[in-house]
Amino acid sequence: MTKKVGVAGCGALGTIVCKALQKGLTGYEFVGVSDLTTPDFGVPNLSFDELASVSDMVVECLPAKVVPELAKAVFAQDKDLLMISACAYLLYPEIDEMVKESKGRLLVTSGALSGLDAVSALQCASIDSAIIASTKQPKGFKGAPFIKQMGINIDEIVEKTLIFKGNAFDAAKAFPANVNVAATLSMAGIGPEKTQVEVWADPNVAGNTHEITVKGGSSTIISRVENQPDPSNPKSSMLAGYSVVAALKKMNEQIAVI
Template sequence: MSDQITVAIAGFGAIGYAVAEALDAGKLPGLSLAAVSARDTAKAEGRMAGFKRPVPVLPYQDLAAADVVIECLPAAHFAELARSVLGQGKTLIPLSVGALLPRPELIDLAREKGGTIVVPTGALLGLDAVRACAEGPVESVTLVTRKPPGGLAGAPHLVENDISVENLTEPKLVFEGTARDGAKGFPANVNVAAALSLAGIGPDKTSLQIWADPTVTRNTHTVRVEADAARLTMTIENVPTEENPKTGKITALSVLATLRRMAGPLRVGT
């Protein structure tokens, strides 16, 4: 196993468990699961007992011994984990991408220590095309997100502004502004906006609308880009996970695709 890339997963919820299960089943050649962390250690150890090769359940602060650490934590713990991983020159795959926007010093730390931050496409689409467009002049990048109201309930922006999404009978615009402000106000909902802004023209120039929409059953994101090289309009409708309606099933699959790309001999896409 010495030639394997070792992977640790910070967070053992819907996404973390799905990724760990795939690694344990040997579905990602060249990569092996080294450790996980979880808020409920006993529950995680119970779930781990069913694996072919159970690994330790450790505090997330101790995961940086692995080559790659996948971050699936509440955003409040992001900075501590990121500093630990990047400070040791390892690779961080963050899902709380919005938590990266106000912390540019983490990019400087990665550069200084030889670490790497790999942002997965996650629940979005077309980041390769956006990145390509951003090599030339870009006039605008806009993201319109529509989610079932229950998937937005409890977001800080809604609470702070006394915005209710209960008993809606028609779509309601609950936020319009920059990707930076949207990531701050909806930390569990629109990490896609942060990823889009990093791929394109930055969080202060990327426009975001968020709709609580009782007419949709899937988390829907539409990206529009006006650039010298191309005009892009892309829509994705993600099926929410049963465990967490704020998260789409495709997010875990995106992490698996990111890991496969790291270890594989063929890399497709920008």
């Protein structure tokens, strides 16, 4: 059965998803978008309520602070939400309450991270520790609450510098647009309190790098990904957009690696 899908947020990542849907993804009908601008993907630009009403599943590619409003519209109508802004799930506990009162599902994509397949498998046995180290160019952290609170001048960072160390909860508050990968790892693994996060700024790094080390009874998982930042938003990696497209494909394919 064809699933009707809408996209909320047509910035750097949403555009990747919209282009794939516009080109055609087997099993999906692209029914609409919701954005503050007027994106031209051949489908109507709707309010969150309208988008949820015409969709079976809504793909979220919004700033984290807008996600609760979308989640409210989607879950009140018992629809599914495919989420990219995993930080929003940690920052706004009301999203969890909304899902639990709904028949809809909350699905989070792997985003810019690698190795989550193995983390999910190990989680079925036991995980003792989970650490993620994320490294970006200093400009990728511009506007982050932690940078403002600590009065850090990112233009003065001339070598690789550890700018934050803490758990995934505190990391989400400090860098809501940068540590979605840490939030996703915490959801797949041992939760936000136990997941340790390091945020590094490095003026000499070309892309956005994430390295996870997850240890459990039967395995040690070490995975590292080096991503190209999206040209229109250096905070985001293009791989995160492709992860949504891959998730949509997997949910529909007769033969899939899941």
